[in-house]
Amino acid sequence: MQQVSPMATRYDGPTIWFHWAVACLVLVQWLLAQVIDWFPLGMPRIEARSVHISLGLFLGVLLLARGVWRATRGRVLLPADRGALQILAKAVHYTLYVLLIAMVAVGLFLVWVRGDSFFGLFTxxxxxxxxxxxxxxxxxxxxxxxxxxxxxxxxxxxxxxxxHYLWHDNVLRRMLPSSN
Ligand code: HEM
Ligand code: HEM
Known part of the structure; x- marks a missing residue:
């Protein structure tokens, strides 16, 4: 069961860790995809692509763990906005989750369609x-x-x-790692 915690001022540690790990991985994956073609054909390019595939698989595992944590012990806070803004924020969060799952699924299918080699270990x-x-x-x-x-x-x-900067509320801070 989800635990709604109106009194809590921040997300729990694992939720914060999952959020920033996923955000960093998405950025790294995108940057890596831009430079795969800079590597010479053959093993160097296969290795660069294999790193992209491995981190993509890791992202899939993180998303799964995040989903399980959120559905069980993860802290779900009261919405940060009201009315239309609240609906918009929720829609963006769920769309991001759906797109991230689609990203992993399509990435896996792409490996299959291309018949990629994985670090030269198997194809x-x-x-x-x-x-x-x-x-x-x-x-x-x-x-x-x-x-x-x-x-x-x-x-x-x-x-x-x-x-954070215009409305001076707690929304960003509650997703930042605690300093104490
Ligand atoms: C958030 C995660 C990911 C991002 C942001 C991302 C991004 C990208 C981008 C922008 C490209 C270039 C596409 C193009 O040429 O039009 C690409 C290529 C590719 N991606 Fe991903 N990707 C992600 C996850 C994955 C996953 C999970 C897999 C597989 C398990 C995967 C496998 C591949 C492969 C095989 C290519 C082709 C590389 C090449 O052209 O040599 N990606 N990715
Ligand atoms: C690829 C990058 C990112 C992705 C995929 C992402 C995804 C998400 C998702 C899905 C949630 C909803 C959490 C939940 O209730 O389960 C969330 C919350 C949040 N994210 Fe991100 N995020 C990203 C980057 C960022 C960045 C760069 C910032 C800040 C500069 C940020 C700030 C926040 C904050 C403050 C919340 C909590 C919102 C609230 O309490 O209502 N995120 N993020």
Missing amino acids: VPAFDPGNKALRHNIEELHGTIATIILILAGLHAAASLIH
Whole structure:
């Protein structure tokens, strides 16, 4: 059962840790994806792509653990906004979760469609080899979801900064690690 804690002034430690770990991973994944093609063809590029795939899998595990924690012992605080803003904030949070899960699912399918090698240790047998259109479409989809996540997370971060610097409330602080 979720534990609603109106009196608590901040999220619990694991929730805060999950939030910032996921946010950093998304950023690292996006940056890494931009430079994979800078690596020479062959093992260097396979290794760079394999790091992206490994961190992507780790992101999937983190999301799962975050979901279990939130549904069981994680602290759920009262909404930071009221009315339409509250609905908007909730919609953005849930959309981010859905897009992150989609990102991992499409990423896994992309590995399968491309028939990628994993650090040269083994190669995933390609789904429908030679189907260039499918490969192109899945790559586009993966890239598009990444762009939408970045835009939405950027707006979400901006909203939390507005809370902090313009409205001077506790919303950002309750998601920051405690200094004591
Ligand atoms: C939030 C997490 C992720 C972000 C932000 C991200 C971002 C990206 C971006 C922007 C690209 C370039 C797409 C394009 O060329 O249009 C890419 C490529 C790719 N991604 Fe991800 N990705 C994530 C997670 C994953 C996961 C979970 C997997 C698989 C388990 C994965 C596997 C791949 C592969 C195989 C490529 C192709 C790399 C290449 O072109 O050599 N990604 N990713
Ligand atoms: C890719 C980056 C990010 C993602 C995917 C993300 C995702 C989320 C999600 C899903 C929640 C809802 C938590 C829950 O109730 O389960 C949340 C809450 C929050 N996020 Fe982020 N976030 C990101 C980056 C940021 C950044 C950069 C900031 C600040 C500058 C930030 C500040 C906050 C705050 C303050 C909350 C708590 C809001 C409240 O209590 O209502 N987030 N984030």
